[in-house]
Amino acid sequence: MHKSRSIRLLVFIVIALAAFFLSNVVDELRVFQGASLSVYIVAIASIVLLTGYSGQISLGHGALMAIGGYSAVLAHNHWKVSIPISFAIAIVSTAFFGSILGWAAARLKGPYLAGTTLALAVGLPSLANQFSVLGGEQGLAFDVGAPPKSLGSDFTQYKWYFWICALAALIIVWITQNILTSRYGRQWRAMRSAPISASLSGIHIGRSKVLAFTISSGIAGLAGAMLVMTLNLVTPSAFPLSLSFAIVTGAVLAGVTNLGGGVIGALVLVAIPDIADLLAGKMGGAEKISANLPGFITSLILIVTVLLLPNGPKLSKLVSHKTK
Amino acid sequence: MRLFSTLLIGLSSGAIYSLMALALVLVWRSTRVVNFAQAGQAIASTYIGYLVISRTDNYWLALPVALVAGALIGALVDVALIRTLNKRVKSGPAAEMAPVIVTLGLLGLIRSTVGMIWGGDLKAYKAPVTNHGFTFGTTTIPFSPYNLLIVITAVIVMAVFSIIFQKTNLGLSLRAAAFQPEIARLAGVRVDLVRTIGWAFAGGAGAVAGVLVTPSNSLSPNSLDLLLVLGFVGAVIGGLESLLGAAIGGVxxxxxxxxxxxxxSTSLAFPSAFIVLILVLLIKPSGILGKKGGRGA
Structure with a gap:
C-alpha cells in the first residue's frame, strides 16, 4: 500500500512537471484547452466518486458547479479574498448545499434521483436571473488579476489560468484518489454492490451516501469556480443542461469507476469542439451546424458507450471481485 | 374573480403538465424507464407541427400531424434503442443506470439534431383562437379561449386513452404487459409489440403537449425542458404508476x-415545484394515488 502510494506521488509530480513544460511550448489555444481539461477532470472526479463509488446518479452536477461558481465570484468581489480562499469558499458552500440535497437524495432510488437532479440542472441556473445580487442574465465579472510580475513579462493570462487550474486539478485528483482508496471508498463500494451485506457489516448506508454526496458536491463546486475563472465571468448560461450531460458522458466513457479514465473522458470532451469544427467546416460551416454538432457528438458517444460497454472495463472487474 | 381565474389558468397549464406526465407514466409502466428523452421527442414533433403551420397556416392540421409524428418517433425510439439496450444490458451495476443515461443521451441527440435542422433562434406560431382573456362586462380575466381549447384538447386525449385502456383488447394487453410480462407472454400477448405501442401512445401525448404549450411560449430546441421537469413532478405526485394519478398530479x-x-411571487414557481417534488418523494413516495411500495425500481 505504502509503496503504491509513493509511486502514485511520483506519477503526480511527473505529470505536474510535464504540464509545466508543455504550457511553455504549446500555443495559447492549447494552453486554454489545458485549463478546460483541468476543469473537466475535476468535474468528472466528482461524478466518479458519487456514481462510480457510492452508486448514486446525478444529472444535476452542472447546477452544483453553478453554485460553486457564483459563491467564488461573490466571495471574491464582496470580500476581496484571494483566489485560493474564494475557491475554498466555493467548495465549502457547495458541499453545504450538497449535504442538504444528499440528505434527500439518499432516500431516492435510481430514476427518482435522476429526475430530481435533472430538475435541479434545468431550474437552478435560471433562478440566478431573478436575483439582482447575482447579476441576472449578464452575470458578474470575475477578475482574478494578471499573473504575478515575478513570472516574467511574457507570462500570459491564459497560462496563469492554466497553472491555477492544473494545480487545483492535481491536488483534487490526489485527494480524491486517497479518499477512494481509504475506508470510505471501500465502504461506498461495498454499499454500492451489496447494500444489505454492507449494512450488516456495520456500514451506515444513509450517512455514507450523504457523505459521498457532500464530498462530490464540494468537488463539483471547485470545478464551477475554476470554470468561471477561465471564462472571466459567471452567467446562468455558463451552466447549461448540456454541461451536466457532458460531465456525465466524460465519466461514463471510462466506466465511471476510474479516476485515470476520467482524464481520458475529459480529453475527449475538450477535443469534441475541435472535431466538431472540423466536421462542420466540411459540411458547409453553417452556424446552426457548428453550434449543435458538439452536443450531437457528445450525446452519440454517450449512447454508444452505454450500449457497447455498459459496465466499462473496470466495473466488471469490480463485480467479479465481489462475487468471488 | 381573481381566485376563480387563477384556478382556470392553473387548470389550463396543469392540463399540459398532465399530458407530459401521462407520457412519462405510460413509458415507465411498460418499460420501467423514466424517459428523459420525452422532451426531445416532443420537441421534434412540435417542430414538425411548426413546419405544417408555417406551410399551410392550419393549426388543426398541424396538431394531428405532430401527434402521429410523435407516436412514430416514440415507436422508433423503443424499437431502435430501448430493445437493443434491454438485450445488451441485462445485469450488473449499470443495468439500473443505463436506461437513464441512454434516454439522457437521446435527449441531447434529438435536441442537437433539431438545432442543426431548424437553428437555435426562437420560432413562434399563433394560436388558432385568440390568446386574449374572456371579458365579463368590464373585467377581462387572463383565462382565454385558447386556454379553454388546451383544456378541451387535453381532456379529449385523456378520454381516448382511458377508453383504449379500459375498454379494448389492446388496452388489456397493454396493462397485462406492464404488470406481468411473463404471464402476458404465456397468454399470447406479443409483449414487445405492445410495449412499442405504449411508447407510441406516450410519444403522441408528449407531442400534443408540445404543440399546445408553444403558442404561449416560443419554440427553440430546448424550450420543452422545463415542461419535462414539471411533467415529471406531476407524474411523481400521481405516483408514477397510475395514468389517472398522472392526470390529477399534473392538474x-x-x-x-x-x-x-x-x-x-413569479420568481418562486420553479423552486416551489422542486420543493414539492422533494417533499412528495420523501413523505409519500408512492404518490397521492399510488399503493404502498410503488417506489421500487
Whole structure:
C-alpha cells in the first residue's frame, strides 16, 4: 500500500512537471484547452466518486458547479479574498448545499434521483436571473488579476489560468484518489454492490451516501469556480443542461469507476469542439451546424458507450471481485 | 374573480403538465424507464407541427400531424434503442443506470439534431383562437379561449386513452404487459409489440403537449425542458404508476403553481415545484394515488 502510494506521488509530480513544460511550448489555444481539461477532470472526479463509488446518479452536477461558481465570484468581489480562499469558499458552500440535497437524495432510488437532479440542472441556473445580487442574465465579472510580475513579462493570462487550474486539478485528483482508496471508498463500494451485506457489516448506508454526496458536491463546486475563472465571468448560461450531460458522458466513457479514465473522458470532451469544427467546416460551416454538432457528438458517444460497454472495463472487474 | 381565474389558468397549464406526465407514466409502466428523452421527442414533433403551420397556416392540421409524428418517433425510439439496450444490458451495476443515461443521451441527440435542422433562434406560431382573456362586462380575466381549447384538447386525449385502456383488447394487453410480462407472454400477448405501442401512445401525448404549450411560449430546441421537469413532478405526485394519478398530479401542480405565481411571487414557481417534488418523494413516495411500495425500481 505504502509503496503504491509513493509511486502514485511520483506519477503526480511527473505529470505536474510535464504540464509545466508543455504550457511553455504549446500555443495559447492549447494552453486554454489545458485549463478546460483541468476543469473537466475535476468535474468528472466528482461524478466518479458519487456514481462510480457510492452508486448514486446525478444529472444535476452542472447546477452544483453553478453554485460553486457564483459563491467564488461573490466571495471574491464582496470580500476581496484571494483566489485560493474564494475557491475554498466555493467548495465549502457547495458541499453545504450538497449535504442538504444528499440528505434527500439518499432516500431516492435510481430514476427518482435522476429526475430530481435533472430538475435541479434545468431550474437552478435560471433562478440566478431573478436575483439582482447575482447579476441576472449578464452575470458578474470575475477578475482574478494578471499573473504575478515575478513570472516574467511574457507570462500570459491564459497560462496563469492554466497553472491555477492544473494545480487545483492535481491536488483534487490526489485527494480524491486517497479518499477512494481509504475506508470510505471501500465502504461506498461495498454499499454500492451489496447494500444489505454492507449494512450488516456495520456500514451506515444513509450517512455514507450523504457523505459521498457532500464530498462530490464540494468537488463539483471547485470545478464551477475554476470554470468561471477561465471564462472571466459567471452567467446562468455558463451552466447549461448540456454541461451536466457532458460531465456525465466524460465519466461514463471510462466506466465511471476510474479516476485515470476520467482524464481520458475529459480529453475527449475538450477535443469534441475541435472535431466538431472540423466536421462542420466540411459540411458547409453553417452556424446552426457548428453550434449543435458538439452536443450531437457528445450525446452519440454517450449512447454508444452505454450500449457497447455498459459496465466499462473496470466495473466488471469490480463485480467479479465481489462475487468471488 | 381573481381566485376563480387563477384556478382556470392553473387548470389550463396543469392540463399540459398532465399530458407530459401521462407520457412519462405510460413509458415507465411498460418499460420501467423514466424517459428523459420525452422532451426531445416532443420537441421534434412540435417542430414538425411548426413546419405544417408555417406551410399551410392550419393549426388543426398541424396538431394531428405532430401527434402521429410523435407516436412514430416514440415507436422508433423503443424499437431502435430501448430493445437493443434491454438485450445488451441485462445485469450488473449499470443495468439500473443505463436506461437513464441512454434516454439522457437521446435527449441531447434529438435536441442537437433539431438545432442543426431548424437553428437555435426562437420560432413562434399563433394560436388558432385568440390568446386574449374572456371579458365579463368590464373585467377581462387572463383565462382565454385558447386556454379553454388546451383544456378541451387535453381532456379529449385523456378520454381516448382511458377508453383504449379500459375498454379494448389492446388496452388489456397493454396493462397485462406492464404488470406481468411473463404471464402476458404465456397468454399470447406479443409483449414487445405492445410495449412499442405504449411508447407510441406516450410519444403522441408528449407531442400534443408540445404543440399546445408553444403558442404561449416560443419554440427553440430546448424550450420543452422545463415542461419535462414539471411533467415529471406531476407524474411523481400521481405516483408514477397510475395514468389517472398522472392526470390529477399534473392538474394539482398546475393549479398550485398558478396560485403561487399569482399570490406570492413569479420568481418562486420553479423552486416551489422542486420543493414539492422533494417533499412528495420523501413523505409519500408512492404518490397521492399510488399503493404502498410503488417506489421500487
Amino acid at each position: 394539482v401542480l398546475g393549479i398550485g403553481l398558478a396560485f403561487i405565481l399569482e399570490y406570492v
